[in-house]
Amino acid sequence: MTITITLNSGMGKDLGPTFNLTANVGTVSPATATKTELLLGKIVTVDDLATQVTITSTGNCTNSLTLTIGAAPITSTTSTTTTTAAPTTTTTTTTTTTAAPTTTTTTTTAAPTTTTTTTAAPTTTTTTTTEAPTTTTTTTTTTEAPTTTTTTTTTTEAPTTTTTTTTTTAAPYGYINIYNNSLDIIVTDVKVNGISAFQVAGSFPLASGNNAQCTTAYIGTYDIDVEYSLGVAGQHIELTDSDAFFFCIDTVGTGGGKTANFGGCSILAGEINAVNIYLYDGAC
Numbered sequence: 001m002t003i004t005i006t007l008n009s010g011m012g013k014d015l016g017p018t019f020n021l022t023a024n025v026g027t028v029s030p031a032t033a034t035k036t037e038l039l040l041g042k043i044v045t046v047d048d049l050a051t052q053v054t055i056t057s058t059g060n061c062t063n064s065l066t067l068t069i070g071a072a073p074i075t076s077t078t079s080t081t082t083t084t085a086a087p088t089t090t091t092t093t094t095t096t097t098t099a100a101p102t103t104t105t106t107t108t109t110a111a112p113t114t115t116t117t118t119t120a121a122p123t124t125t126t127t128t129t130t131e132a133p134t135t136t137t138t139t140t141t142t143t144e145a146p147t148t149t150t151t152t153t154t155t156t157e158a159p160t161t162t163t164t165t166t167t168t169t170a171a172p173y174g175y176i177n178i179y180n181n182s183l184d185i186i187v188t189d190v191k192v193n194g195i196s197a198f199q200v201a202g203s204f205p206l207a208s209g210n211n212a213q214c215t216t217a218y219i220g221t222y223d224i225d226v227e228y229s230l231g232v233a234g235q236h237i238e239l240t241d242s243d244a245f246f247f248c249i250d251t252v253g254t255g256g257g258k259t260a261n262f263g264g265c266s267i268l269a270g271e272i273n274a275v276n277i278y279l280y281d282g283a284c
Contacts, residue, residue: 043271172269229256248284
């Protein structure tokens with residue numbers, strides 16, 4: 001993984017000028033850094049399992065400082081899709097049974113009437129008595145209470161959840177470091193392939209005695225232009241590209257609107273392959 005090591009400006013004067021960089025797991029690349037690079041913010045590569053980096057001075061003072069590596073930011077996009085099952089269908093069946101009515105009929109018939117006829121001489125008396133038959137009908141109706149049967153069926157389907165995770169990794173960038181050790185050169189811009197580099201440390205215009213760092217999306221072989229102004233003639237600008245190829249261009253006259261063009265520079269991704277630009281007094 002790649003991390004940035006930055007020290008504040010309050011370090012002792014006897015520290016440095018060079019520092020060794022070590023990690024509690026694996027190695028650090030590059031394994032050394034200057035005081036200027038650490039003040040500016042040195043980007044290095046360490047083992048993915050490393051949790052600490054130790055900075056040790058190699059000068060008169062050999063003090064060391066151990067820093068804890070913070071977690072690297074991860075850009076992650078998560079999309080969650082939830083599917084809800086169709087609504088539950090409940091079916092209710094009702095069965096009603098009504099018993100047929102029961103009819104009971106009771107019939108009573110009275111015994112027949114006996115008629116007696118007596119004939120007396122010479123008087124005949126005939127008496128006839130007929131009693132109407134008696135019929136008694138009893139009807140009993142029994143209604144049985146209806147029987148109700150209820151059947152309920154409930155079906156619930158578990159919801160389905162689909163989770164999609166998308167991880168986006170940023171494109172690689174080339175790094176350009178500018179160290180202004182000139183008398184009075186002021187750097188107003190640094191361009192790669194005609195496009196201004198993106199400043200991540202320091203700022204333009206960059207006066208003498210100051211440093212800056214830029215990044216560019218152009219990875220490959222491109223022209224690098226350093227735009228500047230100056231008041232004292234006879235100074236120069238050096239450039240070392242990612243393949244360690246050395247360039248040197250003398251400044252021209254004095255005043256503003258100057259450009260030093262370094263053609264065909266190799267630019268590789270990562271700070272470990274940074275292009276370094278130095279501005280000094282005197283000719284190449």
